[in-house]
Amino acid sequence: MTPRVWPKLSPYKTGMRGRCPRCGEGKLFDGFLTLKPRCEACGLDYSFADPADGPAFFVMMFVCIPALSFALWLELAYEPPGWVHLVTTLPIVLLTCIPPLRPLKGWLVASQFFFKAEEGRLAKPRPAQAPAPETAPH
DSSP, rough: OOOOOOOOOHHHHHHTTTOOTOOOTTBOBBBSBBBOSSSTTOOOGGGGGGOTTTHHHHHIIIIIHHHHHHHHHHHHHHHOOHHHHTTTTTHHHHHSSSSTTHHHHHHHHHHHTTTTHHHHHOOOOOOOOOOOOOOOOO
């Protein structure tokens, strides 16, 4: 039996849709951010995936900072009472920070599969070789 050849799927397309990075059919998530143990379509074991804090970092840098900048601007420009922040800033922060987490995590997991990312390992030094003997000119 010959091993099946899988097509190269875009990590962006499969990850953002929450699909298996190998076959593009099976679901990647079991819940909001919990990865399934394996793909139900092709059987790919998802234990290779470790996006760590990547999704949270991207959300904080690209979404939270502008959302909180709005809150600071609102406070400094108008000095509103606290309840105004509850009805403006809190929904903005929640609606801009929570929804991108899942697609970003899917994209990072799919990118790890696509680029065959592994845990970093330090290179072992190679044994020193004796220099080649020099020949004297005649």
